[in-house]
Amino acid sequence: MGPLAEFIMPSDIRRVGFLLTSTVVDVNINGKWLWPQVWLDKLPSLLNCPPIHLDLNRDELILKNDDVMFSATTVWDCIRLKENRVGWVDIVWLPQCIPSLCVSDYDSHGHLFFTYKYADKVWCEVKKVANMQHLSSSWDSIVLYLLSKAKSRSISSVLGRLVVAASAYYIWQERNNRLFKNHARPPDILVKTIKDTVRARLWKLKFKKTARVTSTLEAWVFGENFFSKMDAN
Structure with missing residues (x-):
């Protein structure tokens, strides 16, 4: 029943x-x-209970798009709200990236990422370890820079996107902690958290051994252990 x-x-x-x-x-x-x-x-x-009229000869699921096979994916694609593809999609959606980059508060992009005083202090520290010292704290300039490398799989490109993603994620988290939990961390603690997160992600990746890759990994205190790990796998 x-x-x-x-x-x-x-x-x-x-x-x-x-x-x-x-x-x-x-x-x-x-x-x-x-x-x-x-x-x-x-x-x-x-x-x-109001009266109902049943069609006993018809009992089936119907998709709005009759040209596709039924699946959970096609149902979700039919009912979800769709927006135009943004230009910076390749910066966020990459296999190596840290998930859950939360940038939902669109009006505050320019302020949170990374021009207000706290975020600027954090960004100015973490961008050094990604060889992005030349970039300002303007979100637009950072996006333009990463877009120019979005299709590249070089270690500098991957590292840059990891650092930006981790920075945005933890700064957003810090903002929420201050608003809803009345809990604040000093900039140097957040910098360490971002570096540790990126380092842990880098350790799981594989790169071809070149002079640039070696020097970059040495800056992240990996050394030869990184390539020994790759050989073991």
């Missing part, structure tokens, strides 16, 4: 000849409800 079985006793359902697996069609004929009297005695509100 569907939802009815949740508030009608099983004994009452069986008493009138129905099964616990009975469906709506069993108590509806030509759009009229045929409620057993024992149910009405206990649940008079059933009399207020």
Whole structure:
């Protein structure tokens, strides 16, 4: 009986000849409800149910797009809200990147990332370890720089995107902690957190051994252990 079985006793359902697996069609004929009297005695509100009309010859799921096969993916694609593809999508969605980059408060991009005093202090420290000292704290300038390297798989490109993603994520987290938990961390603690996160992510990646890769990894205190790890795998 569907939802009815949740508030009608099983004994009452069986008493009138129905099964616990009975469906709506069993108590509806030509759009009229045929409620057993024992149910009405206990649940008079059933009399207020509006009439329905069932098509007994048709019982199927229909997608808005008839040209695709049914799947969870196609259903989600049909019902979700879609927006135009943004120009910086390749900066955020890459296999090596740290997930959950939260930049939902669109009006505060320029302020949070990274021009206000706290964020600027953090950014000025972490950008050094990604060889991006030449970049300002302007989000637009950072995005333009990363877009120019979005298709590259070089270690400098991957590292730059990791550092920006981690910085944005933890600065947003810091903003929420201050607003909702009244908890604040000094800039140097956040800098360390960002570096540790990026270092942990780098350790899981694989790079071809070149002079540039070696020097970059040495700056992150990996040394030859990094390539020994790769050889072991």
